[in-house]
Amino acid sequence: MSRHPRARQQRGRSRVGERFEVEVGPVAHGGHCVARVPTSTAPDAPLRVVFVRHVVPGERVVLEVTEGTDGDRFWRADAVEVLEPSPERVEPPCPFAGPGLCGGCDFQHVSVDHQRALKTAVVREQLSRLAGIESDVEVEAVAGDLPEQLAGLRWRTRMQYVDLGDGRRGMRKHRSRAAVEIDDCRIAHPDAREPEPGSVEETVAVGGAEHRFAVATDGFWQVHPGAPATLVATVLEMLEVQPGETVLDLYSGVGLFARFLADEVGPAGRVVSVEGDRTASLHARTNLAGAPGRVETACGDVATVLGSAYDEPFDLVVLDPPREGAKRAVIDAVVDRAPRRIAYVACDPAALGRDLSLLAEHGYRLSALRAFDLFPMTHHVECVALVEKTGR
Known part of the structure; x- marks a missing residue:
C-alpha cells in the first residue's frame, strides 16, 4: 500500500536524522504537509522545503528528516513530537500508524471530516x-x-500483505521495502480478499x-x-x-x-x-x-x-x-x-x-x-x- 523510492545519487551531505522545530504549513499532494527549515545555523541561511508526514496544517512539531541531502531541492520528514496539536488531531484508530510504522495510511491522526477538507x-x-x-x-x-x-475504517475489499513467514503478515513502511508486522489492518473489510x-x-x-x-x-x-x-x-x-x-x-x-x-x-x-x-x-x-x-x-x-x-x-x-x-x-x-x-x-x-x-x-x-x-x-x-x- 506504499510506494518505494527510486534509487538516486547522493547529492552532498546527508541530513537524515536531523531534527527541527517547525510550524506546519499547508497540505500538499501526497499525504504530507509543507514546512521550511534553515539549511544552516547562519542568520541568513536559505530555507529548505520539507514534506512532513503525520502532521496537520497549523501545528507546531519537531520533525526528523527521513530523506534529504544538502543538494536536494526538498527533504522528507516525519513528525516525531507534537508541541502544539491541531484541534483536528485524533488518536489513530490503528496502532500501526505513525512514524516508522506502516506506510499505508497517511491521515489516521486526522478526524475523518478534516481528512476530506x-x-x-x-x-x-x-x-x-x-x-x-x-x-x-x-x-x-x-x-x-x-x-x-462512517469513521473511515473497514472499507478496503482487497488487500496485499507481506508474508513474514510462520503465519505472520505485515505491511510496508512508507517508501521502503521494510515491513511492519501487523495483526489486523483497520481499513481492511472483514471479507477482504488477497x-x-x-x-x-x-x-x-x-x-x-x-x-x-x-x-x-x-x-x-x-x-x-x-x-x-x-x-x-x-x-x-x-x-x-x-x-x-x-x-x-x-x-x-x-x-x-x-x-x-x-x-x-x-x-x-x-x-x-x-x-x-x-x-x-x-x-x-x-x-x-x-x-x-x-x-x-x-x-x-x-x-x-x-x-x-x-x-x-x-x-x-x-x-x-x-x-x-x-x-x-x-x-x-x-x-x-x-x-x-x-x-x-x-x-x-x-x-x-x-x-x-x-x-x-x-x-x-x-x-x-x-x-x-x-x-x-x-x-x-x-x-x-x-x-x-x-x-x-
Missing part, C-alpha cells in the same frame, strides 16, 4: 496550479455497507439496473464497496446519454462503465470498450455479452488502438486512465473523435489537472466536477470531471 484543498490546488481552473469542489463521503465506514489466481463475481446496481461482472482476483476493481455504483451513477448523470448514441470507453477494465452505457444507448446505439490488460479485456468480453446495441471490445494500448482504429466520430467518451493520466497522445486522439461530452474518472488530481490543460488546448472545458473519498485514512481521492466542447 485536506483532500478538497489538494484537489483545488492541483487544478489551479496545473490547469488554471478555480473550483469550489468538495470531497464527498461515499456510503459503504458497514457502520464503521490476490490469487482465479476470478470472482462482483454485482453492481445503479438505478433500476443490476449487472454482474467477472473480475480477476488479482486484477483491478475498485476497493471501496460503494465505489463502482457511485462512479457509474455519476458518469451517467454527467454524460446525459441519449438512445442511439455512440460511446468510446477507454481504459475500460472489465467493462463496468461500458455495460451500463450500453443500457443507456439501447439497441440503436454503439459502445466500444478499449483496455490494455489482456485478462481484463477477456473478462470485459464476457461481461458485455448480451448487452443491447453494438458493443465491441478491443485489447491493446489505448493510444496505439486509437492510432489505427475507431477514428470515426463518437458522441461521448469515458476516460478512466491509470494514475499517470491519459497524456497527450490519447487526449489528441479523443478530441479527434469530436465528442460532445467527455467523462474523465481520475484517481490522481495532478494527472487530471495536466490532462484538463491538454483538453483546453482543443477548446474542451471543465463544466462539472465531483470528488469522492473512496480511500479514507489515505491521501487518495477519486474525481469525476465532465468536459465539454466550448470552442477555442
Whole structure:
C-alpha cells in the first residue's frame, strides 16, 4: 500500500536524522504537509522545503528528516513530537500508524471530516496550479455497507500483505521495502480478499439496473464497496446519454462503465470498450455479452488502438486512465473523435489537472466536477470531471 523510492545519487551531505522545530504549513499532494527549515545555523541561511508526514496544517512539531541531502531541492520528514496539536488531531484508530510504522495510511491522526477538507484543498490546488481552473469542489463521503465506514475504517475489499513467514503478515513502511508486522489492518473489510489466481463475481446496481461482472482476483476493481455504483451513477448523470448514441470507453477494465452505457444507448446505439490488460479485456468480453446495441471490445494500448482504429466520430467518451493520466497522445486522439461530452474518472488530481490543460488546448472545458473519498485514512481521492466542447 506504499510506494518505494527510486534509487538516486547522493547529492552532498546527508541530513537524515536531523531534527527541527517547525510550524506546519499547508497540505500538499501526497499525504504530507509543507514546512521550511534553515539549511544552516547562519542568520541568513536559505530555507529548505520539507514534506512532513503525520502532521496537520497549523501545528507546531519537531520533525526528523527521513530523506534529504544538502543538494536536494526538498527533504522528507516525519513528525516525531507534537508541541502544539491541531484541534483536528485524533488518536489513530490503528496502532500501526505513525512514524516508522506502516506506510499505508497517511491521515489516521486526522478526524475523518478534516481528512476530506485536506483532500478538497489538494484537489483545488492541483487544478489551479496545473490547469488554471478555480473550483469550489468538495470531497464527498461515499456510503459503504458497514457502520464503521462512517469513521473511515473497514472499507478496503482487497488487500496485499507481506508474508513474514510462520503465519505472520505485515505491511510496508512508507517508501521502503521494510515491513511492519501487523495483526489486523483497520481499513481492511472483514471479507477482504488477497490476490490469487482465479476470478470472482462482483454485482453492481445503479438505478433500476443490476449487472454482474467477472473480475480477476488479482486484477483491478475498485476497493471501496460503494465505489463502482457511485462512479457509474455519476458518469451517467454527467454524460446525459441519449438512445442511439455512440460511446468510446477507454481504459475500460472489465467493462463496468461500458455495460451500463450500453443500457443507456439501447439497441440503436454503439459502445466500444478499449483496455490494455489482456485478462481484463477477456473478462470485459464476457461481461458485455448480451448487452443491447453494438458493443465491441478491443485489447491493446489505448493510444496505439486509437492510432489505427475507431477514428470515426463518437458522441461521448469515458476516460478512466491509470494514475499517470491519459497524456497527450490519447487526449489528441479523443478530441479527434469530436465528442460532445467527455467523462474523465481520475484517481490522481495532478494527472487530471495536466490532462484538463491538454483538453483546453482543443477548446474542451471543465463544466462539472465531483470528488469522492473512496480511500479514507489515505491521501487518495477519486474525481469525476465532465468536459465539454466550448470552442477555442
